[in-house]
Amino acid sequence: NAGVMQNPRHLVRRRGQEARLRCSPMKGHSHVYWYRQLPEEGLKFMVYLQKENIIDESGMPKERFSAEFPKEGPSILRIQQVVRGDSAAYFCASLPGLNNEQFFGPGTRLTVL
Amino acid sequence: RKEVEQDPGPFNVPEGATVAFNCTYSNSASQSFFWYRQDCRKEPKLLMSVYSSGNEDGRFTAQLNRASQYISLLIRDSKLSDSATYLCVVRVRGNQFYFGTGTSLTVIP
Numbered sequence: 001n002a003g004v005m006q007n008p009r010h011l012v013r014r015r016g017q018e019a020r021l022r023c024s025p026m027k028g029h030s031h032v033y034w035y036r037q038l039p040e041e042g043l044k045f046m047v048y049l050q051k052e053n054i055i056d057e058s059g060m061p062k063e064r065f066s067a068e069f070p071k072e073g074p075s076i077l078r079i080q081q082v083v084r085g086d087s088a089a090y091f092c093a094s095l096p097g098l099n100n101e102q103f104f105g106p107g108t109r110l111t112v113l
Numbered sequence: 114r115k116e117v118e119q120d121p122g123p124f125n126v127p128e129g130a131t132v133a134f135n136c137t138y139s140n141s142a143s144q145s146f147f148w149y150r151q152d153c154r155k156e157p158k159l160l161m162s163v164y165s166s167g168n169e170d171g172r173f174t175a176q177l178n179r180a181s182q183y184i185s186l187l188i189r190d191s192k193l194s195d196s197a198t199y200l201c202v203v204r205v206r207g208n209q210f211y212f213g214t215g216t217s218l219t220v221i222p
Binding site: 031033035041042043045048055056089091095101102103104105106107 | 145147154155156157158159162200202207208209210211212213214215
């Protein structure tokens with residue numbers, strides 16, 4: 001059973017471009033979380049999704065950021081018109097249901113030039 | 114007030130030492146508790162869940178005090194490989210997870 005997969009592992013974008021980060025949860029996991037981690041800082045919750053539904057997006061900036069978890073395929077975190085302050089590591093985590101611990105993917109390191 | 118607070122450290126201890134980390138949480142409705150370990154530039158990995166009665170896994174012991182709303186992690190006989198950042202994680206109602214900022218541990222030869 002493969003773990004949580006994220007791609008790309010490293011992504012470089014210029015200011016104003018779009019960044020698309022993908023997360024494939026573990027097999028059988030229907031819950032996905034996205035977190036952002038700035039250098040030397042802790043994990044910050046962004047959004048929690050179940051298949052086809054956004055459950056909690058309270059940690060996600062209102063503008064430029066969106067997330068989806070379609071019925072088929074990976075979860076996508078999309079950042080439009082990236083700025084330098086978006087440079088960070090973005091981790092996703094999945095779990096099979098309630099009352100379970102989270103399993104993390106290896107992260108995507110976004111660098112905005 | 115933050116949902117979860119940890120002493121950021123750093124803790125620098127010699128090999129073989131015993132070290133303890135504490136973590137406090139603010140929401141009395143918190144339901145599940147975990148310790149994760151994060152190595153530099155890697156993803157967090159579950160170290161252990163924390164149960165009400167306390168639990169032990171080899172050199173690691175976790176305790177939960179619901180009355181005082183704190184969680185502890187004790188590491189005995191520290192190894193060089195224990196050097197990492199230790200994250201306290203709390204699950205509140207539903208599937209809301211809150212992470213502490215982490216406590217940095219360096220075990221020195």
